[in-house]
Amino acid sequence: AQSVTQPDIHITVSEGASLELRCNYSYGATPYLFWYVQSPGQGLQLLLKYFSGDTLVQGIKGFEAEFKRSQSSFNLRKPSVHWSDAAEYFCAVGARGSQGNLIFGKGTKLSVKP
Amino acid sequence: DVKVTQSSRYLVKRTGEKVFLECVQDMDHENMFWYRQDPGLGLRLIYFSYDVKMKEKGDIPEGYSVSREKKERFSLILESASTNQTSMYLCAAHSAYGYTFGSGTRLTVV
Numbered sequence: 001a002q003s004v005t006q007p008d009i010h011i012t013v014s015e016g017a018s019l020e021l022r023c024n025y026s027y028g029a030t031p032y033l034f035w036y037v038q039s040p041g042q043g044l045q046l047l048l049k050y051f052s053g054d055t056l057v058q059g060i061k062g063f064e065a066e067f068k069r070s071q072s073s074f075n076l077r078k079p080s081v082h083w084s085d086a087a088e089y090f091c092a093v094g095a096r097g098s099q100g101n102l103i104f105g106k107g108t109k110l111s112v113k114p
Numbered sequence: 115d116v117k118v119t120q121s122s123r124y125l126v127k128r129t130g131e132k133v134f135l136e137c138v139q140d141m142d143h144e145n146m147f148w149y150r151q152d153p154g155l156g157l158r159l160i161y162f163s164y165d166v167k168m169k170e171k172g173d174i175p176e177g178y179s180v181s182r183e184k185k186e187r188f189s190l191i192l193e194s195a196s197t198n199q200t201s202m203y204l205c206a207a208h209s210a211y212g213y214t215f216g217s218g219t220r221l222t223v224v
Contacts, residue, residue, distance in 0.1 A: 043215040101147055106156035
């Protein structure tokens with residue numbers, strides 16, 4: 001069955017510290033991979049996506065993610081977290097070249113300590 | 115960039131009412147989606163549409179229907195609202211850039 005697992009429900013980091021949010025997927029074929037961020041009361045904003053090519057993907061707001069096929073992972077990283085990064089982060093997978101929907105993880109809530 | 119607009123940010127409806135949630139996208143995209151978001155459950159797909167007058171059930175279609183009369187508009191309908199449909203509803207459109215989401219409608223059924 002297709003699924004996305006975000007093992008950490010809630011993470012707290014200090015401002016300026018590095019961040020890694022984990023995402024593992026189970027998918028029958030090579031998927032499209034996405035990370036979205038959601039601020040309280042808002043919709044989802046696309047941070048970055050992986051379709052093909054370089055497995056290290058750069059996104060907006062200083063985020064990056066690395067696709068590791070052997071580990072079925074697509075972890076999100078940021079070298080130095082800012083207080084404004086506090087939000088909920090969702091990993092998602094979608095089928096290549098199809099019109100199908102995205103499958104989302106349950107999200108990781110990030111809190112940032114001053 | 116694609117823009118997806120949901121007409122209402124907050125709605126309060128009574129049990130048994132028929133509720134319409136509207137979503138409009140400003141590009142000529144075929145694919146549109148309705149998700150429901152609940153704490154601890156993430157986003158779950160209710161319905162999606164590949165084209166005008168076409169619709170497909172997602173993972174949790176019970177109690178919902180949809181309408182797609184024009185390509186830019188995709189409506190979610192709660193035929194008879196119930197308290198367990200209190201939730202955040204998110205609409206999305208699919209483009210080459212990925213999936214663009216609206217700001218969401220927080221629906222409370224009392």
